[in-house]
Every structure is written in structure tokens, then in C-alpha cells.
Amino acid sequence: MKFSASPYRPLHLYTNEMWYFITAPTYQHNCILSTNAHFHLWIQALKKLTREFQLKLKAWVVLPNHYHLLFLPKTGRDIGTFMKRLNGRTSRELNLLDKKQGRSIWYSYWDTCVRDERGFWTHFNYIHYNPIKHGYVREPEEWEFSNYCSYLREGSKGWLTSCREEYPLDEGEDVENRRTEVRVTNGDAG
Numbered sequence: 001m002k003f004s005a006s007p008y009r010p011l012h013l014y015t016n017e018m019w020y021f022i023t024a025p026t027y028q029h030n031c032i033l034s035t036n037a038h039f040h041l042w043i044q045a046l047k048k049l050t051r052e053f054q055l056k057l058k059a060w061v062v063l064p065n066h067y068h069l070l071f072l073p074k075t076g077r078d079i080g081t082f083m084k085r086l087n088g089r090t091s092r093e094l095n096l097l098d099k100k101q102g103r104s105i106w107y108s109y110w111d112t113c114v115r116d117e118r119g120f121w122t123h124f125n126y127i128h129y130n131p132i133k134h135g136y137v138r139e140p141e142e143w144e145f146s147n148y149c150s151y152l153r154e155g156s157k158g159w160l161t162s163c164r165e166e167y168p169l170d171e172g173e174d175v176e177n178r179r180t181e182v183r184v185t186n187g188d189a190g
Contacts, residue, residue, distance in 0.1 A: 012111055014076035019058070019114040021123040022069040024087065027104035031064035038094060039145045042067070045089045053082045058120075059127040061146035063134060068127045070120070083109050121167035128160075129169065 026032045033039055042062050046069075050057045056072040073079050091105035114120045131143035140148045151160055 012080065013113060014079050015113060016076045017072075018076065019070060019072050019120055020079060021112040021114055021127075022071070022083070022109055023066060024083070024109040025066040025107050026064075027107045029065045032094065032105055033062065033064045037097060041093050041097065042090050043145065045086060045093065049082060049086050049089070053078050055082070057147075059124045059147060061127050061130050061143070061148075063131060063136065063145070068130060070114070070123050070127055079111065118167060121163055122169065125164055125167055125169055129164075 033042060039062055046057075046060060046062075049055075050071070054074045055078075057069065058072075059068075059070040061068050073082065087106040087109070091103075094105055095101050095103050112123075114123060128140045128146055128148040131137045131146070132140065137143045140146070141152055148160070151157075
């Protein structure tokens with residue numbers, strides 16, 4: 001188990017054989033990803049780095065001002081390097097595309113060790129329903145910048161529906177706020 005801490009960033013607990021839920025906001029929550037080119041650039045970087053780091057990526061979504069991931073790293077110590085590479089690469093490429101060298105894109109990231117099956121599937125659903133929460137679409141399949149549609153292409157609509165029914169997000173439940181409680185609990189357990 002490894003801890004990463006900075007007085008300016010959240011505490012990160014890196015452990016092996018654990019699924020992680022990641023949230024990364026843009027700097028000052030600005031809606032920087034505003035074109036299809038922006039989103040596709042980010043998606044290509046994610047796919048390339050997922051292969052390079054041999055992550056098991058179960059769910060992801062990217063929105064104009066943040067993204068979420070649910071993955072199992074090969075080793076816990078890979079998480080920090082993976083996140084630096086993903087945020088660094090996409091920052092550089094987005095700035096080149098927009099001709100805005102030096103602009104801050106990503107602020108940081110927050111991670112949660114997923115502790116049980118319910119937490120795993122609740123985060124899975126939260127990720128795919130996040131575009132609805134933020135008012136971009138009415139159904140998850142309408143948002144093309146997530147892997148929800150890849151499950152649909154595999155013929156998994158029934159499975160996705162039953163997953164949503166078995167592990168619903170309660171009205172008003174905010175998985176992101178639970179993240180803080182989990183992080184503190186894991187940090188204290190160290």
C-alpha cells in the first residue's frame with residue numbers, strides 16, 4: 001500500500017487488486033471540452049494509455065468539465081503515473097488543437113477504492129448516468145462520449161437495465177460525496 005500526499009492535492013491511497021473510481025475536473029470547472037474533436041482526442045488518449053498500462057477499464061465518461069473512470073490497475077502504484085500521463089497528454093494536445101499553449105486544463109483528480117460489489121455497480125451506473133445528471137441528455141445512450149454504447153453494441157441492453165435496477169442510484173444520492181468518506185476511511189485504515 002502506498003500513500004501519495006501533497007499540501008495542495010487530495011490524499012491518494014494506492015493499493016493492489018482494488019477497483020478505483022476516479023473523478024478529474026477541469027481547472028476551475030471550465031467547460032474546456034466543447035467540440036467533438038476535443039472529446040475524441042481525450043477518448044483516443046484514454047484508450048491508448050489503458051492498453052499501455054494494462055488497465056481493466058469497466059466504465060468511463062467524459063463531459064465538458066470533468067470525467068469519471070472505473071478501472072482495475074495492474075498495480076496500485078500505476079495509478080498516479082497513469083493519471084499524470086492522461087492529464088498531461090490531453091492537456092498538451094487540447095492546447096495545441098486550440099492554440100492556447102500553457103492553459104491549465106485539469107485541476108487534479110480524486111480516487112476512491114471501491115470496497116464491495118454494491119459500490120462497484122453503483123459507481124458503474126453513476127458514471128453512465130452522469131450526462132443525465134448534468135442535463136446533457138435524457139438517456140445514457142444519447143451521450144456518445146462514454147463506453148455505455150459499447151455495451152449496447154455488444155447486445156447488453158437487458159444486462160445494463162437489470163444492473164441499474166439492482167444497483168440504483170437513490171434519488172438525491174451523490175456517489176461523489178460518498179467518495180470523500182471512503183477516502184478518509186481508507187486513509188485512516190493505513
